[in-house]
Amino acid sequence: MRITEVEFRGEMPVQGYGPGFWRVGGxxxxxxxxxxxxxxxxxxxxxxxxxxxxxxxxxxxxFLGMGGEIAPVPRALREAVELTGQGLDVMASPSAARAYNVLLSEGRRVAAALIPVGGV
Structure with a gap:
């Protein structure tokens, strides 16, 4: 098996998470x-x-990570983002963090707004 090192070109990947916290860029x-x-x-x-x-x-x-499970987006947040023309992909936070890291490694212009797993 060949392993290729992922480069994030100066941006910060999501490195981990736990109840109530994220580890990003160390x-x-x-x-x-x-x-x-x-x-x-x-x-x-x-x-x-x-x-x-x-x-x-x-x-x-x-990407909008809604915590441990996907949930409805509050109307005011959804409408404000839609007015900017941005696409908003809603999913559980672990999935959003993984998707963010994959697109980031591809050099894409991507962001993730993440609610911790376990609340807040």
């Missing part, structure tokens, strides 16, 4: 996290549509 972050162009961005969770609107135009794909 840092442990408790609570929701927005990772994308330029690294980590402040994000207040599902009530904070402004942070997702702010990255519009800098990403082609925005």
């Amino acid at each position: 840092q442990v972050i408790e609570g929701p996290v927005l990772v994308g162009p330029g690294g980590l961005h402040p994000w207040g969770g599902l009530e904070d549509a402004a942070a997702l609107v702010e990255i519009a135009g800098r990403v082609d794909v925005l």
